[in-house]
Amino acid sequence: MSKIRAAVLGASGYIGGEVVRLLLGHPEVDVTALGARESAGKALDEIQPNLRGRTDLRFKPIEEIRDGADVFFLSLPHGEAHRVVPALPRDAKVIDLSGDFRLSDRATWEAHYKMPHAAWELQREFVYGVPEINRARLRESRRVAVGGCFATCAILSCWPLVKEKRSAGPIVIDGKTGSSGSGAKPGEKTHHPFRAGAFFAYEPFHHRHTPEIRQALGGADVLFQPHSAPMVRGVFTTSYVPLAAEPDGDAILELYRSAYAGEKFVRVGKGTSNVAHVRGSNFIDVGVAARGRMAIIFGAIDNLIKGGAGQAVQCMNIMYGLPEDAGLNQWPSII
Template identity: 45%
Template structure:
């Protein structure tokens, strides 16, 4: 049995990681850390896990060696502790933003600080199996992309790689309140968030750089907080290249995603759920992608949706682990979501 541990287990992504790992048949969850909740039961912070585990949180400094270590810590923390984390495990899977970008100057521009381990950026493989499955097989360090970046990259990838779009892409991202984390400030109180559509990043969101890096397309992104708790939906507006049309887009999506276990193409002519809808994906590791074409304007809207804590977080990390360890990708990730 593969021994796994979670650093930062008290947060929302840490909680979903623990939930998924407890149901994974190939692993044993041996530890979860929290500075503030050390000594307290894990199911106290995550009451949905009552009856599933007797684990208590441990201090990060008391963490022992394991086979796989997931680090779900705040941005800017992983890069300062990389040496310690790497010494504890054979496979390190980081869910922070510290090792997602390859260029330290781009990192500094988007995160507002200099990277403290720039020489290690290239040592991490992106934790997005749909684009990096071969590299993940031999990876010892994996960096899981951001939730909105994952949705946008998967929505854009088939069109970008086949040259069906041209020019700058504009990404309009919407995200639920859980994306702000368990320690979010007063602006995320229910009284402030309920009923609000808050544009919290009119420009320069850090996921913008990830999308540009992964797709090769110049990208501009806005991000809006919506009333939902879970879920991300991205609307990517693109100009169609010469010769590209709806038929070419549909064929490209089918070619790239026909055999993907967690990407579904949702672009229907009729029905209540014609396009990707995050409500249907709650708790699941699916990312639904779709498109709508305006032939007169030579533009298209490429759409992606996912659960930010699962495919955009803990589920994406476990999927990457499955690929790395040679297990079926769906292992531990079979939950299909809910309706209604």
């Protein structure tokens, strides 16, 4: 079988760079084009020096990449992807890492993303890309909206309790993210002196991942509050889930072990998770604590891998019927 030809649009960013790094190590993929905006014309290793010596590819303007690929990975800012998708070949697969096609309700999307959607008629073609809750639909899909980083961590933390109707709601989810979650371009609230020793909350009640979490959890009553933590990589969520009934012994832990039995990228444990234990890998560590009628679930992911590039490659593997961990066998580096 010939290899899958992949183009990465937004390859000069943090997520795009990780998509390229993973695809260059994927046994079934040839990376055929790298799309960028300001970095167009530069060699890959001028922007991603970690990939020096790996390929001679150079960045091209995004709008010049319309063919020569079987699958297009879009790692563009939200508000860009929905303008690009209509111009891509109809028969190509599209894996979008932005938030542009994740929500199925237009008014909710436009309220949270604060702009009119430019290609809403295409939204229904997109399948939500969190494989552990949506694998069957991903197998049949041509277009995927990969789950957001906070959303992926929170959804996989709460899903077993919600699916088994063990949650009495409302669920309170407290999230922390590292600075790479804000992308490669520094801003007032994202540059190093501001963030390095700081810890603060932002966007109470209004974060874009709130409706995404609610939608994936079947409309569950969810309150999500994000925080900026002084680390570079990593998302950590603490989910407080009131239980419908008091469980026996380790019943909640067993529920999680059983829900994720056979999942290659979900590691269930007792007590807290730790972002340092998943860094650089596609794992989510889900930690379980329960007492009385309350469960506290601790989720940890690498925002750029399970929260983005790794999950996108996992979705591609499913779409092509490949082993789900092809190209994704990196174990975490603890430092």
